[in-house]
Amino acid sequence: MLPSRTQIILGPPGTGKTTTLLGLMEKELEQGTEPDRIGFFAFTRRAAQEGKERAMARFTITNRDLPYFRTLHSLAFQQLGLSRSSVLGSTEIAELNERLNLNLNLYGSNDTDLMSMTSDDRLLFIENLARIREVSLKDQYLAVDDTVNWFELERFARGLELFKQERFLLDYTDMLTDFLRDGVAPSLDAMFVDEAQDLSPLQWSVVRKLCENTDRIYLAGDDDQAIYRWAGADVDYLIRNAKSATILKQSYRVPQSIHHVAQRCISQVSSRIHKEWLPREEEGEVAWIPDVNDVDMEKGDWLVLARTNYLLGGLRNYCKSEGWFFQINHQNSIAVEKVHAVRNWERLRKGQPVSVGDAITILKYIRKLKVPDLLENLDGEITLSLAELRRYVPQLKDDVWYNVLTAININEISYIRAMLRRGEKITKTPRIRLSTIHSAKGGEATNVLLLTDLSSRVYEEYERNPDDESRVFYVATTRAKEKLVLVEPQTPKHYLL
Numbered sequence: 001m002l003p004s005r006t007q008i009i010l011g012p013p014g015t016g017k018t019t020t021l022l023g024l025m026e027k028e029l030e031q032g033t034e035p036d037r038i039g040f041f042a043f044t045r046r047a048a049q050e051g052k053e054r055a056m057a058r059f060t061i062t063n064r065d066l067p068y069f070r071t072l073h074s075l076a077f078q079q080l081g082l083s084r085s086s087v088l089g090s091t092e093i094a095e096l097n098e099r100l101n102l103n104l105n106l107y108g109s110n111d112t113d114l115m116s117m118t119s120d121d122r123l124l125f126i127e128n129l130a131r132i133r134e135v136s137l138k139d140q141y142l143a144v145d146d147t148v149n150w151f152e153l154e155r156f157a158r159g160l161e162l163f164k165q166e167r168f169l170l171d172y173t174d175m176l177t178d179f180l181r182d183g184v185a186p187s188l189d190a191m192f193v194d195e196a197q198d199l200s201p202l203q204w205s206v207v208r209k210l211c212e213n214t215d216r217i218y219l220a221g222d223d224d225q226a227i228y229r230w231a232g233a234d235v236d237y238l239i240r241n242a243k244s245a246t247i248l249k250q251s252y253r254v255p256q257s258i259h260h261v262a263q264r265c266i267s268q269v270s271s272r273i274h275k276e277w278l279p280r281e282e283e284g285e286v287a288w289i290p291d292v293n294d295v296d297m298e299k300g301d302w303l304v305l306a307r308t309n310y311l312l313g314g315l316r317n318y319c320k321s322e323g324w325f326f327q328i329n330h331q332n333s334i335a336v337e338k339v340h341a342v343r344n345w346e347r348l349r350k351g352q353p354v355s356v357g358d359a360i361t362i363l364k365y366i367r368k369l370k371v372p373d374l375l376e377n378l379d380g381e382i383t384l385s386l387a388e389l390r391r392y393v394p395q396l397k398d399d400v401w402y403n404v405l406t407a408i409n410i411n412e413i414s415y416i417r418a419m420l421r422r423g424e425k426i427t428k429t430p431r432i433r434l435s436t437i438h439s440a441k442g443g444e445a446t447n448v449l450l451l452t453d454l455s456s457r458v459y460e461e462y463e464r465n466p467d468d469e470s471r472v473f474y475v476a477t478t479r480a481k482e483k484l485v486l487v488e489p490q491t492p493k494h495y496l497l
Helices: 016-031 045-059 072-079 090-100 119-132 138-142 150-167 172-182 201-212 235-240 256-266 309-322 336-348 356-364 386-392 408-423 458-466 466-477
Strands: 005-010 038-044 069-071 188-193 214-221 286-288 302-306 326-328 434-438 445-451 480-487
Touching: 005 016, 016 038, 016 188, 016 214, 038 045, 038 072, 069 072, 069 356, 072 172, 072 201, 090 150, 119 138, 119 172, 138 150, 150 356, 150 434, 172 201, 188 201, 201 214, 201 480, 256 286, 256 386, 256 466, 256 480, 302 309, 309 326, 309 408, 309 434, 309 445, 326 386, 326 480, 336 356, 336 386, 336 408, 458 466
Parallel strands: 005 214, 038 069, 038 188, 188 214, 286 480, 302 434, 302 445, 326 434, 445 480
Antiparallel strands: none
8 A cells, every 4th residue: 555644636637637736846845845856757758748847837947957757667767777778679679570480569559459459569568468467477368358379478478588688678667677676766855646547556566665765745646537457557556545535626628518428427437436526617518410521620629539540540531531631649641741842832833932942842742853962052042933943953844733743642632632622721730630539648629529439349348347448438528628529329339328
């Protein structure tokens, strides 16, 4: 168990868990606690960096003042005095693949579905899962519903361990186990742990070790948002330790109608801490539509969610057919440079000059054309008309962009033409974001479009263990600040509300 001096804060969606932690941190600083005697640990690198940036902006302190704002893996790396050459990376994975005749892709999927991984990646995943759950490989093998052969898994685990020993390498899980055995925990006055519901048994062990050298301990999380049990998270440990937790009641994100849907969803979870959670005063809007084609995303920012990348594919195709510029799992739907090349070529055709840099970009998208050295050596301040550009590249045609920019494939051409017809602004961050629900955790948007369908594999898991998938759906619904649009199921395999 955690020390009795631990203060646990439970924060339902939009109640400001991280802001509350920073408020407690501010009190620590006001009372004279030195920044380098404060630890802030988060589940992901992005969350740890966000906490650090918010702290620096709020308290006027520098990066150097905050040596213990990290993920737990980063802390272990630091305290063990490791170098990057000590860590198993892509080069070493390639060597391991050759040695064991494998095709490891470091999971290669954020579908959060074991069966969506390659068979070799499942070997790696299960082997690692046993270690972060602190159970034997055989017990973990028996616990997963998978087609992996036990003898293949055992052979892989032996081969991986021998490979790491021979090359004196550690993976990220080894960092934590070595820290527990050999590492020295920093001496801290105050420690803050965010998103505690996502910690694995191994990470909880690291937290307990850190507690031994820390005077004041603050943990924030929400058992209702625990959606990483599949990856080893132990939310039950948080639940057992949170009997006298402080509960943040007021959501600053979720309006009443969306709150109602979310409550219906989370009420289906059997093992949870029941907590009061209040919506914003605004009513908000919840709408059901029969098909994704019926949604109007013409205005506002949108977060479009599906349970897996496979289901997200149809949404991607729909957005492209409509000519919307969007992100999918944090990647732009098309390289902005390509659209700039199109627009600048059309400017040339209309008699308008472009910069040397823009001219070079245009030429890069003409297949089998090398950019002349003379052009690359021109002063960047110079502008060129089409006639002037032809002095350097005489073979240039006076034709529309899709006949000239031959390195842009036919599907991209169709998409760009649709974007141009719609007048999409590509100089700004896309206002439409497509994401799996897991990738969107922690995010929010004015409008959320959510598919209710599940893949066959996920639906089978939903039937076996409805609590975990109900939490996933709950997280998805609570990303919306004003409007939640639910797409009616297209198959018998879907979330139940």
